[in-house]
Each structure stands twice: as structure tokens, then as C-alpha cells.
Amino acid sequence: MFSSFPEKVNIVEVGPRDGLQSESNFVSTENKIKLIDMLSQTGLPTIEVTAFVHPKWSPKLADSYEVATSINKLENVNYTALIPNLKGLERAISSDLKEVAISFSASESHSKKNLNRSIDETFEVVEETIKQAKANNIKTRAYLSTVFGCPYEGNISIDKVTKIVKKLLSFGAYQISLGDTIGIGNPKQVQKILTEIFKVIDNKEQIALHFHDTRGLGLANSIVGLSMGITTFDSSIGGLGGCQYAPGASGNISTEDLVNMLHSMGIKTGVDLNKLVECNFFMRDILGKELNSKYAKAYVASHKISV
Numbered sequence: 001m002f003s004s005f006p007e008k009v010n011i012v013e014v015g016p017r018d019g020l021q022s023e024s025n026f027v028s029t030e031n032k033i034k035l036i037d038m039l040s041q042t043g044l045p046t047i048e049v050t051a052f053v054h055p056k057w058s059p060k061l062a063d064s065y066e067v068a069t070s071i072n073k074l075e076n077v078n079y080t081a082l083i084p085n086l087k088g089l090e091r092a093i094s095s096d097l098k099e100v101a102i103s104f105s106a107s108e109s110h111s112k113k114n115l116n117r118s119i120d121e122t123f124e125v126v127e128e129t130i131k132q133a134k135a136n137n138i139k140t141r142a143y144l145s146t147v148f149g150c151p152y153e154g155n156i157s158i159d160k161v162t163k164i165v166k167k168l169l170s171f172g173a174y175q176i177s178l179g180d181t182i183g184i185g186n187p188k189q190v191q192k193i194l195t196e197i198f199k200v201i202d203n204k205e206q207i208a209l210h211f212h213d214t215r216g217l218g219l220a221n222s223i224v225g226l227s228m229g230i231t232t233f234d235s236s237i238g239g240l241g242g243c244q245y246a247p248g249a250s251g252n253i254s255t256e257d258l259v260n261m262l263h264s265m266g267i268k269t270g271v272d273l274n275k276l277v278e279c280n281f282f283m284r285d286i287l288g289k290e291l292n293s294k295y296a297k298a299y300v301a302s303h304k305i306s307v
């Protein structure tokens, strides 16, 4: 199993978007910018900085344009934002982003609640959005949420998932991030789903994994992905996150814990773990609570830092 692990893993930091959109406290624009600028210094290759959605749907990210245009964009970091449609793409373009992430749901009910559209309607919107993004030299990644289970529909058929993956890739998305939106997936299921998906894709780099740690299985699920050749994982600083339209969802796997696990197995990420811990402490102080990172907690204990 371990011999098939990759030498290097790409981490997509989603804390400023996936995390902050569902935090109960509004984080000020100034602090969001500061967090992203700190994350830029850690060596993370990609940071999802915000979501260009209507503030009615995502009030915690109502300052998306100001955040995306005020951060200090470094040459070696890829900055991206979640968009639902062409309007979001326009805002991403005017914010000078080179990449966007478009959301798609594998569940009809989750799609209607989350995107306000059926799956078929979303296909049309996504196809047009990716086309326009390409015309503007912007890369598109797609999130496929509720792959491992839906809060409204329960199990989602693997056949349905593979069909959607195929279609999104044919529209021109360069990568599909498979989301365990409510953190209900298990390692065996990860193996089963990836096995089927690998039959319909050209190369494994077209697939990324996005685990929420609601039931504590995020890293175990990631190990299965690693052993099967997945090299891109989404995570969020301090395990911030959830899904405001998926009741019971908790944060993503924590970036610190993921990086620590990878580094301790000799897998490179290019990320400075100590700098990540500083980002964790920054957010901990702003939110006034300990975040969901075991590594950061152990760091505090071993350094006898009072919280």
C-alpha cells in the first residue's frame, strides 16, 4: 500500500472560503486579508480566497470582491475563488484571478437547496461558464459535492457520480474535486468510488479529494486516496469549515494535520508546518476558540503555550 504513495502532494487551502463561509462569527475583511496573506507565506500552492456568490446565499463572504482585490497576490501562489455562474466569473476576472472553482452537486435535492437549480439546469450553466473562463484564459476546477452521501437523499449512486465527472471534464474543467460534504464517507467507500471513476478518466491528476472531518475519518479517507494515486487534497487551516446547506457538516480536514501526516511519511508538500501553526493561532485568537487541528493542539501542549 505504502509503496504506491506519491512523492509529492498538492494542497488546496480552502479555509478562507469553505471555512469562513460557515463560521458563526463574521470575520472582518481586514482579518480575512491578513489570513490569506499569512497563508501565502506558508508555501501552499493554491488558496481559495472567497466565493463570488450572492451575499444572500453566503453572507459571511459578502466582502468577496474587496478581499480578492486587496490580498497581496504572490507569483508562486495560485489564487482561486468559488463561483456558481457567469456573474461570479465576471467578478473573478475583475479581481485578476487566474483560476476559479465551480460548484456542482451529485444530489438533486442538495443541488436545489445549495445552488437553487436542478442538476440538468446546472450542467447548462457550468458548460457556459467554463467556456467563458477558457476564453479569458482562466482555468476551471469543479467541485462535485455530496459524492459520499447527501443530507437529504442519503446514498448517491456511483454511476451517477461517474457520469457527472465525465461530463464536467468534457466541458473543460481541469480537475474534479470529489467532496464528502457532510463527512460521512469511509475508507472502503473511497476505494470503491475511485475505482469506478478511474475507469472513465484519462489521468488521476484530474481527480482531487475534499474531505470533511465530521466523523473523524478525513485522514483515513485521504490515506486510501493517496494509496490509489491521488495527489491533490483540499483542506482548511484549523479545520475551519462546513457547508451552510448541509446540516451536520463540520470542517474540512485540517491543513496542519494533513501536512504533518504527509511530512511524517516523507511525502513532500512544499508547505512550512510552523508557519501553518501561526495561521492557526491567528484565526484562533480572532474567533476566540480553539480550532479543530490535533497537530496545533499538540504543538501548544508540547510548547506549553497558554491558550
Ligand SMILES: [Zn+2]
Pocket (backbone or CB within 6 Å): 018, 179, 181, 210, 212, 241, 242, 243, 252
Ligand atoms: Zn467543503
